[in-house]
Amino acid sequence: MTSPTPVPEPAYADRTFRSVPGLVCGVLLIALTAWIGGDALFRGEGRTPWTALAGMLAVIPLVAAFTVRPVVSVNEDRVRIRNPFRTIVLPWSDVADVRAGYSTELFTQAGVKYQLWAVPVSLRERKRAARQAARQSQDDPHGRSSVNADVRDTAARVAAADRTAAELRELAEEAGHRKDATTTVTASVRWAYEVIAPATAGVVLLVVLLAIG
Template sequence: MTSPTPPAEPVYADRTFRSPAGIVGGVLLLLLICWIGGDALIRGDGNVPWLALAGMLTAVPLVVAFTLRPVVLANEQRIRIRNPFRTITMPWTEVADLRAGYSSELFTEGGAKYQMWAVPVSLRQRKKAARQQSRRSLDDPYDRTSVHADVRDTKARMAVADRTMADLRELVERAKAGAPASAETAESSVSVRWAYEVIAPAVVGVVLLVVLLAIG
């Protein structure tokens, strides 16, 4: 008689953190580039179509890299940071700290620092959240409602970047608290991959643009 198959470990979907404003801005910039560049390709004379092609080959990958590409993917086991020109993947056990000053940063146990482009820090949002907190403390100077305060409600009053960092810190704490004793044998290295699919066309576009401008 065969023994029953043990239940598989639950698979948790990645939580996605990115900048909606960056996506909207990137789409608008791409439409503008396609409109201007396409018009130059169709109606331009002499070297103008080639210059337009080189300009588009340079600009489009860079716009995509800095607006549409950045994203932070996190689940119960690891975090993946996709920045404009590289992707960093690591388990939570390698994360030492997460900070949001003027930019969102992740520090590893080995002392390395990685910025998270997908989580921009807005000082305006932070000041607005601070004013709301101050106004609420004035409305309730004796903190009479703190006993019944909801953590989710507290997060909702935080700036977007601070709220995202708080969520990521919770994942770090949960992962480290539940890490098994055999975690040392698991994959614990930090993986960094360069985005050659973005870098290569941009470099080709720059070279082509320089050559065209040099030959007149």
Template sequence: MTSPTPPDEPQFADRIYRSAAGLVCGSLLLVLTVVLAGDAVIRGSGRTPWLALAGLLTAVPLIVAFSLRPAVFVNDDRVRIRNPFRTIQLPWAEVASVRAAYTSELISGDGTKYQLWAVPVSLRDRKKAARAASRPPRKGRGAGLSLGPGFGADAPQPTDPTVATGDQTIKELRELAERAGDPKGDGPGTATVRWAYEVMAPAVVGAVLLAVLWATG
């Protein structure tokens, strides 16, 4: 007697693209904001603690939204874009193009553009990559050198220094989209968009409290 065949499961988990600089800067800014607001709450007098709390309620969600929240989750079937105030998900078959000029953008089959906040475009990185590409390849040193176990063909390869990090990410996303074939273009309903009310609501409440305290002071 044979056991029933289990349902197909994805072989790999989602690959996640995030901005390392955004994570570092956002974390530092959060710590600085909390320290300054905490000092105002503890040592302040009169209306100062309340203003500090209202400012904290406004600033923390915005810092999280623009630095820690942006991410792009991809697998072989679909892409999920988590931007500061909304999350967009659509199958690769509905993606017409992924491109990067001064910003990174994904274009759906119906022509809708979605910005990829988690994949920033750095002109400085592009210039650095262009200089690396213009240098002649090194010879002799390192040629035929065995790096031991863990550095075989299946091991993760280092990032190509002749391609900017953002452009390399866009290239990988474009390859996934092209692998899915031509977009169907069935209309705007092919993408699902969810607004991040858990981020927007605290920021709005904090801004209203801050305005009221400031106006009545």
């Protein structure tokens, strides 16, 4: 009698962390730059179209790099950090800690530090969460206060960056405790040439235009 073939577990999509306000601001800035630059490109005279083209080549990739591009993607095997100019892939076994101080940072077992641009730290939000936690800690713990559900909502009393750092630490710990923690993922760092190349070309073109007057 043959044993039944094990059914493979379904593969789930990556869980992502990113700054929604940064994404929105980036899209708006790119649209504004494209609108102004496009108008100068198609209606300008003399060297104006070339200057507009160079400006868009230099500005749009950089705006996208610092606003739209940053994202942290995680699954059971690895964490992928997409920063403005680099993409870092690390298996969970390489992750030692994730901390949110003035910025959110990931530390590897080898002591290498990577900043998580997708998880910005807001000191104002952190102070507001601390004030809210202090107020709620003084309320009646038996449900007779005026804030009811919020008293029991721990997430509402923690800043977003601190909450994300805690979730990433928990994912790393869970991966380390799994019996099948071995993975084929290897650590890698790749430069974002799709950002660097057009931005560099735009800057060089601007310098040439300024040099020739």
